[in-house]
Amino acid sequence: MKIKESSSIILAFHGMIGRKKQTGLLLLLLTLVFSFLTAAVIYSVSSAQVLQDTRCELYGEWQYLRLSDTAEDAAQVQNTLPASAQVSTVTQNGIVLGADDGVAGGIGTVDDTFAQLGRIVPISGDFPTQPDEIAMTTTLLDALGCSYDVGQTVTLKVAANDYDPLAGSGAVMEKAYTLCGVLPAYDVYWNLNGNLTVSGIVAEPLAIDGQKFQTFYYLNAAAPVTASTDPALVANEYAYPQEDTVSFSLRFLLVAAILVSFFAVAQYFLIVLHKRVHTINTFLTLGAKNRDLRLMCLWEALFAGLAAVAAGFALGCGAAAVGLGLQKHLSFLVVPAASLVPLAVLFLLSVLLGALLPAVLVRPHTAKPKEKPAKKFRLAQLPLAPQIGVGIVCAIIAAFIFLGGVGRIASVTEKVVPIMALFYMAGCLVILCFNHAAIIPAFKSIFVAAFDPQSILGGAAGITVREAMRYGVARGLFSNEAGMGSTPHAHALAKVKRPQDQGEIAIVSVFIDTFVVLTLTAMVILTSGMLNPGAPDGLQGTELAQAAFSASLGTLGGAFVAICMLFFAFSTIIGWYFFGEQNVKALFGHKAVKAYAAIVVVCIVIGSALHVDLVWNLSDLFNGLMVFPNLIALLALSGLVAKAAHDKDIMK
Numbered sequence: 001m002k003i004k005e006s007s008s009i010i011l012a013f014h015g016m017i018g019r020k021k022q023t024g025l026l027l028l029l030l031t032l033v034f035s036f037l038t039a040a041v042i043y044s045v046s047s048a049q050v051l052q053d054t055r056c057e058l059y060g061e062w063q064y065l066r067l068s069d070t071a072e073d074a075a076q077v078q079n080t081l082p083a084s085a086q087v088s089t090v091t092q093n094g095i096v097l098g099a100d101d102g103v104a105g106g107i108g109t110v111d112d113t114f115a116q117l118g119r120i121v122p123i124s125g126d127f128p129t130q131p132d133e134i135a136m137t138t139t140l141l142d143a144l145g146c147s148y149d150v151g152q153t154v155t156l157k158v159a160a161n162d163y164d165p166l167a168g169s170g171a172v173m174e175k176a177y178t179l180c181g182v183l184p185a186y187d188v189y190w191n192l193n194g195n196l197t198v199s200g201i202v203a204e205p206l207a208i209d210g211q212k213f214q215t216f217y218y219l220n221a222a223a224p225v226t227a228s229t230d231p232a233l234v235a236n237e238y239a240y241p242q243e244d245t246v247s248f249s250l251r252f253l254l255v256a257a258i259l260v261s262f263f264a265v266a267q268y269f270l271i272v273l274h275k276r277v278h279t280i281n282t283f284l285t286l287g288a289k290n291r292d293l294r295l296m297c298l299w300e301a302l303f304a305g306l307a308a309v310a311a312g313f314a315l316g317c318g319a320a321a322v323g324l325g326l327q328k329h330l331s332f333l334v335v336p337a338a339s340l341v342p343l344a345v346l347f348l349l350s351v352l353l354g355a356l357l358p359a360v361l362v363r364p365h366t367a368k369p370k371e372k373p374a375k376k377f378r379l380a381q382l383p384l385a386p387q388i389g390v391g392i393v394c395a396i397i398a399a400f401i402f403l404g405g406v407g408r409i410a411s412v413t414e415k416v417v418p419i420m421a422l423f424y425m426a427g428c429l430v431i432l433c434f435n436h437a438a439i440i441p442a443f444k445s446i447f448v449a450a451f452d453p454q455s456i457l458g459g460a461a462g463i464t465v466r467e468a469m470r471y472g473v474a475r476g477l478f479s480n481e482a483g484m485g486s487t488p489h490a491h492a493l494a495k496v497k498r499p500q501d502q503g504e505i506a507i508v509s510v511f512i513d514t515f516v517v518l519t520l521t522a523m524v525i526l527t528s529g530m531l532n533p534g535a536p537d538g539l540q541g542t543e544l545a546q547a548a549f550s551a552s553l554g555t556l557g558g559a560f561v562a563i564c565m566l567f568f569a570f571s572t573i574i575g576w577y578f579f580g581e582q583n584v585k586a587l588f589g590h591k592a593v594k595a596y597a598a599i600v601v602v603c604i605v606i607g608s609a610l611h612v613d614l615v616w617n618l619s620d621l622f623n624g625l626m627v628f629p630n631l632i633a634l635l636a637l638s639g640l641v642a643k644a645a646h647d648k649d650i651m652k
Helices: 007-018 020-059 071-080 114-118 138-144 248-275 277-285 290-326 337-361 385-403 405-434 436-451 453-461 464-480 499-528 541-553 555-588 590-609 612-636 638-645
Strands: 064-068 086-097 103-109 133-137 153-159 172-183 198-202 212-218 233-235
Touching: 020 248, 020 290, 020 337, 064 071, 071 086, 071 212, 086 114, 086 198, 103 138, 114 212, 133 138, 133 153, 138 172, 138 198, 248 290, 248 337, 248 405, 290 337, 385 405, 385 555, 385 590, 405 436, 405 499, 405 541, 405 555, 436 499, 499 541, 541 555, 555 590
Parallel strands: 103 198, 133 172
Antiparallel strands: 064 212, 064 233, 086 103, 086 153, 086 212, 133 198, 153 172
């Protein structure tokens, strides 16, 4: 009897039904993840619509403004626009003068579309209909020292548009109006490229020479609004800024959620495959192949993913609607299919990849009696053979990089370090998402342990404080190298105008390492429970970090930490080689570089076979030897540092 390829679907379906509890938990997790993705996207896009509407209320709904000096040019602008465009032409007749004959605002006529494009609703009163009526903005009323009482008589001093107060040129006239409406201060918020808008709206133009025309128009809300090189064209970038509706933080959350689904599915199938060894062996005995097992896992993942997408979409829409409803913005609810469909595809791919990884790595086989092979000598049986093998491989790769000089070293490190740092931080955030309930207690434990009087007195009475300071300083130096004087070799190669500029960049690197990476690592360890009573004792350093990651990600956690440390350690080797190379050049010349490189390659192999405690002790010793002369130099150069801090040129 042979297992047919088509039966992998049936086996997958029956397997999921047979494991109702496990399948239910997987479906629940994936549904929650996709509902979060759906709700985040819908809420973000809908909130962007709310923000857009708020901007239009404040800055006007028009997209572009065309400035014209003649009526013919203004009419030509309107003729060139498509018929679907909303257009409003404002005629500025003159300039309203305030105290000391200063410019207070513009005065002129508007058409019926102006209030619509500007989203202008009178605070009180209405727009003028009679020749002796005027509607004024609160900005203009305040500048003239007038109240907001509708019906009062306002006498304005109006100058021609070519009025020059310094030269005393330009016609000036006085005109009395009845205030018929008070308008919001749109003349303050609109981007007119330094030009006046009409702050005082009248029904008929004034009998004064010179007019200016402003053509506001709206083409399409989806049209990109960009700054134009044409000085007569002004884009309303306040209302339609050039920015993504989905922020960086949202993208980061989406990526984190995708990673959560990947690791969750991978962990699920690892557990399932290990528990179903007997069943799988039966399939193999009946003629199934590893390919059939992979197909079965993929079909199970696909069923679970599709169910999660359907249920998560409904839950996500409901959650986004509730959130917008609480903010009284339910009318702005938008379901962006163009964003959700690719997101669903990406989610399903992560689920399938999460199922495929364990299916490839775990290869069950039938138990067949085998004759015990004769013992053969293997290299791996030698003491420290794996460590030395890894050391040799690292030494060969390092030698290849060393031979490429500074350019190759920089090329490797600038690619490896940022990518691995982001990858590691993403992994830490995934763990914190798993253990979100323990984040607050973790922070609490930090402050309680730090400021507990009993702990302080107990530590002061013994050697705890001394040991904590000793290891804290040592590991801190090894982590960020602050105060050691090693990294200046790299920063000195930067092409900057002032040394303090590169110094500020160096400070940022210390911040990222100490306050971001190390804090995330500490939170992962604390939230994982590896320091709680009942956790395995004696875990330190890498073993502790691997145990913390494994507590949430299973076997993948240890592999994740191992991969990250491999690249971090290797980039550290390359970086420290570069620091040493610069000193060798200064002390012995360029001819000694090759000999130094050979020594470093040999030391990499030797170091791989040394005990970890010895390596740490040697590192602490040599780091301390560097710190002392560097601190003396820093004290001697403190005057220059103070000048640089005050932005003075220290190169003179």
